[in-house]
Amino acid sequence: GAVVSQHPSRVICKSGTSVKIECRSLDFQATTMFWYRQFPKQSLMLMATSNEGSKATYEQGVEKDKFLINHASLTLSTLTVTSAHPEDSSFYICSAIPGTSYEQYFGPGTRLTVT
């Protein structure tokens, strides 16, 4: 099946710093990628939809200036958490859709801990 990778898998940073998370589709081109966040014992919550070559579409309540998304190519989207705070600590997961497929392929996730 299609493979989506995320890097890093785990990151610890200090409060006030910025962290970049990469999401790559390894064997297909993805015009659309999604970024999700999961809080403990809760569902995946969509943060934003990332379209190659255009600005990301953010869900209500998600600060676009804090969570910067760049979909620079058909195989790479990045999420940058700026000026991170402890409440940003969470599990971030990206997904990608190949072409006209319905199926969404998920990355393995990135565990962010802000101290």
Next chain:
Amino acid sequence: DQQVKQNSPSLSVQEGRISILNCDYTNSMFDYFLWYKKYPAEGPTFLISISSIKDKNEDGRFTVFLNKSAKHLSLHIVPSQPGDSAVYFCAASERVGNQFYFGTGTSLTVIP
């Protein structure tokens, strides 16, 4: 507003028995549904899907049933195995390339 709901946060089943996980949705425009399986600290893994033109889809031990009039779908796992223990999410989408809405998940424990 939760458009996809999984009202049972957890389920325990004996090995060899059937596991039934339920999912309800509110948006009648949803036409494609997925079930994902997730282990802790890992990304979700696609399990099985069904489109609105069908009412049943089977893949090995996994069967998904869709009742459009009731806006309800269920995942049946038979026979259940200890390795099936994980959190199961259902998800729904309106059309190709559109976002998926996820339920809150059901944690399945299969007891050996």
